[in-house]
Structure formats: C-alpha cells, structure tokens
Amino acid sequence: MTTTPSRTPLTARCSEDLIALAPVVLGFWPEESIVLLTFGAARPFHARVDLPPREVQDKKVRGEVCRMLLGPAQRYGVRAVVLLYFTSDLLAAEAVHTTLARGCRRARIQVVSGVVADGHAYVDLGAGGGRLGPPTPYDVTIHPFVLDALVSGQLPHRSRDEMAAGLELDPVLAAPVLAALADGGLLDTGPPADGRAIGTQGAWVEQTVARAVATGELPRPGELARLLWTLQVPLVRDAAWSLLDRAGATAHVRFWTDVLRRAPDPVAAAPAALLGWSAWQAGDGALAWAAVDRCRRSEPAYPLAADLAKLLEHAVPPESWTGVPDWRIGLPRGGGDAH
Template sequence: MLLGFWPERSIVMLTLGGRRPFHARIDLPPIDEQSPAVRRLLDTRLLVPARRHGAVRVVLLYFTDEPAAAAAVHRALRRSCARRGLGIVTALLADGTHYRQLEHPDPTVRRRRHPYDISAHPFVRDALASGRLVHPTRDAMVDSLAQRPAAAAAVTAALVDGRHADHGIPTTGRAIRDAGRWALATVTDLAENAILPTDADLARLLWVMQAPRVRDAAWSHLTSATASAHLRIWSDAVRRAPDPLLPAPAALLAWAAWQSGDGALAWAALDRCRRTDPTYRLAAYLALLLENAVSPDQWSADFDWSAGLPPATQLPPSAAPAEEPP
C-alpha cells in the first residue's frame, strides 16, 4: 500500500524513531549477484539514509520466493545495522502466501511458516478504493509508463504539421521567455481544468521544453498542492512522447511522483528519462534527493524560472492597432 504495487523480489525498509520516518524499497539481488559491492550498495541506499534522518530502529521486509537470497542479504544488513547502531524491530520473509520470522532467537520459530492472505484486509481495500494501490507488481507499474506507439505517432505528426523543427529550439533569451510563458500558461490551464493536452499542444510543449529554462517554466508550477494534477499530465505525456523528446516530461513526472510521496513511481520515471538521456541534469538532481531519502516538503517551488531573461516580445509600432480619431 505504501508503494502503490505488490512488491516482488524486493527489500522494503520502514524506519522508526527518526525526525522524518520514511519507507524505502530496493530490488532484492539474486544470491549469485550478492557481491561485496552489492551488499555495500544496499547499506548505502537503505541504512545510511536511515541514520542520516535519525532513525533508531528499522523493520526489514523481504518479498521473494528465494529464501536463500533473502537470508544472505539479511545477514549482511543485520551486521550493518549493528555497526550503525540501528535496532531491528522485526524482519520478515514473505513469499506471497506464507511468511517467516528472520530475527527470532529460536531457530525452530525462524523456520516456521505462517500463512497469510492480505487481499481482504481493510487497509488493502481502502488503498484500492483510494487509488493508492494501483498496480499488481512493480513491473506492471513500469509498463504503465511505456510509450503508446499510436499516440506517439500522432504527436510526431503534429510536430511535422506545426513545423516546429523549422522554427528550432528556443535559444535566445527573448524566445525562451516567450516559450516559457506559453508553457507555464498551458500547464496551468491543464492542471486547473483537469484536462490533457491535444496532440498539437503536446507536440509544441515537448518541443519547446528541450530548452531547459522553458522546461523550468512548467516545473515552476509543480508544488505539493498541484502534484496530483502534474502526475496526470506527465504520465500521459510520457506515453505519447516520441523518444527524442521524452526526457523533460519523464523528469517532470518523476518530480511530481516524489512530491506526491510515490518514490517507486519517481524511480520508474527517472529510469525512462535516463534510458533516453543518461546525463539529463534534472533527473540527476532528483536521483540524489531520492537516494538520500530527502522529504518532499524540504523542497520549495518558489523560484523565478525567468530570472535574467530579457523582457517578453512586444508588438512593433507598425503592428499595433491604429487609434480611433477623437
């Protein structure tokens, strides 16, 4: 319920006692891939942020049908927890139908399998009804962001019809300001009216957002209050975007997901972005925040995307409407 999907092949950590309790999920590596470097990475991604945020105890949950892999990882994480002064409240191994306790001092109890069925649990029903539990697995969540070829073809056709390539990407200060004002107005309208862009508008938006300052104009509207609207806008955009124009909407989707408290979706969107452009800077910034478990409320959208740009284009005198005689 915390993740928005049923975890599989996953380690989920819940923190307790910190200034800002949080949860985190990471892939559970198969046992033949559990090198010392991989174990150090798990420590860095899970326990280091926990201590940084003042956690004193953690709950470790392993979702897998490979008990040997979970047991090996847990031994490594237990040692790391002891070294970092983190207590383990409990550690459970769940395979979808049964769970086992990994921290009980009695080995007989550790081997005992307990059946469970959470499908009818009130918390699960509530999560389904509220839309917080949307996908059956993480793979299904990732697939939900895949490009829809017919929709992308329609946007590509709109790019051609609009002759955007002929006009080029905004590069001059005035062109960036004009495009940014349009992008911000468009995104604001989409968010406030709960609508999605037409092919023509999305084509133009994707094209001009290749200029980072124009993308920042759209980004400046993204706050915790507008995050759900931006989730809808950019989820749709990444499904319809031609591959070369994907990085900006994917990065904005990731940012909206983070602001909504959905770290798993944020990572999935970042992965889509970086498959097209591994060095995309906004994606790198957000990855750093996610890796360090920075709370969304630590970021403010209160920035001026147009700072330092020249004034907007004005109509030349010859194009101004003539005054009526008195």
C-alpha cells in the same frame, strides 16, 4: 531505491500485517525486493531496493545494499526498522539480512522484525539472522490494509513493472501528436535559442501547463507537439517546473503522465523528469523513480533527473524543497509574453 514518506499510521501486530503493509506504502506489490519500514524518527519513511540474486551476491554487493538502506535511516535518526524480503530465494534473503542486521547493530537501530515472504508462505528471521520457525502460509489479498488501499486508490499497480509500463509511449494516443510534430517540421527543427524567443515560449508553456493542470483538460495535439518541442530548452522546461508545489502535485502527476504517454523518445526526457519531480512532491517515491528511469532511457545524463535521483537516494523529504527560482532571470525584457 524507492523512498516513500510515511502516510496515515497503520498498526501492524503480526508478520501478515507487515507483509500487507508493504504494497500499501509502496503503491505496488513488491517482487524480488527488500522493503525497509522505519519507526521512531521525526520523519519516518519507507524504502525499497532490488534484492540482489544469490549468484551475484558478495560482500561488496551486500555492503552497497546496507549503505543504500541504512544511510538515510541514520541521517534521519531512525530508531527501529522492519526488514521485509519478497522473494522465493530464502538463502539470498538470509544472506542480505545478516549484513543488514549487523549494520543496524552498529548504527544502534533496533531490528523489530525480519520476514521473508514468497507470496504463499513467510519465514520469520531473527534480529541477528537465522530462521525463527518453519514457513507459515499466508494470503494478504483480502487483508484490511490492502482492501482499504484498493478502495482509496493507494494501490493502483500489481507490480513495479506494471507501474513503469504506464509511462511508456501509447501508439494510439501518440499518433495525433506525432502527426502534428511531423506536419510542423518540429522534429527536424532545433528548439528556440534566442533569448527573446525563449522568453516567449516559456510564457506560453507556463500558461498552457497552468491551464491544463487546473482544468484537467489535455491540450490539443498541435499544442502538445509545440509543448514537447519547446520543453527541450532548459529555461522553458523550468517555466513548467516553476508551477509545481506540494498542494497541486497530484494534478501535475496526472498531467505529465498523460503528456509522457504521447511523447516520442527524442522529446520524452523533459516530461519524464517533470513527472518525476511531481511524483516526489506528491509523496510517491516509487513513481518518481520510474519516471527517472524513463527519462534516462531517453537521455541518460539528463541533469534534472540526476538531481531528483540524488534526492530520492538520500530520502530527502518533499517538504524540504523550496521551489524553482524565477525562470525569467537573465532573459531580455519583453520576451516573456505568450503568443
């Protein structure tokens, strides 16, 4: 599930406004998706999940969708929701909408509107299910919400797949880093295990990442190779993680995206997880989930990604995070000097 904090308030007065609002709050155009817009809570949020295809839908599947979307809504005291279904399968959307509307009634959450949109026409759904009218043509590509988002950079991707593709290895960018890893024999060498060596590498990582984030300049290929190699050690990775805060999160997103696009799969888990945490702190839940998925492909049970996934699933607000404890705790003295 993608969760995104509510940003600058936008006033929606009709179904087309609601359809245009979805890509703005998500950062991409949703496809075969259910989008939940929430209102009335102390901290409103928006969420997206895949719409289950009609052929796999049953009571259990629809109940899981209800749990994923309405669980966080109940926890945060949401009073009203809008349910948007982006699909050409009207029957699949109607079946899920009936379940979600029933769940909202039980939770005493008002369904303000339900809309199914296929990219060309939309159908309004009732609060309890059922169609309220015939399909209505629409085009939100030049809607003011969308145009403002394009100008401000809030809508950088055409689809979630396009966003995820931006986290994949770029062979051209990665070639110098791969050469440095091979020349240094790092892919065949285990990462540091001695406490003093871990401290030294952690201090170097801390300095290197801090400098790169502050200046916007990516380290040289040899330094990137060393960074990727040593980030395999959890404590060293935590040295980089400890630099993250909400104020600088966007700069960390840029840095870790650049690193991840140069990271071969065996050493991609750490930068992917760090990108995910940075995106969450920057308020970009969609990118955070894409980074979690990228991390899991490299290392399915990576603990840092699993922890982030739990926070995203429960729509935990980024501001609730208090940061990382001192990564040096327990290391031998004198092991925290960079070389």
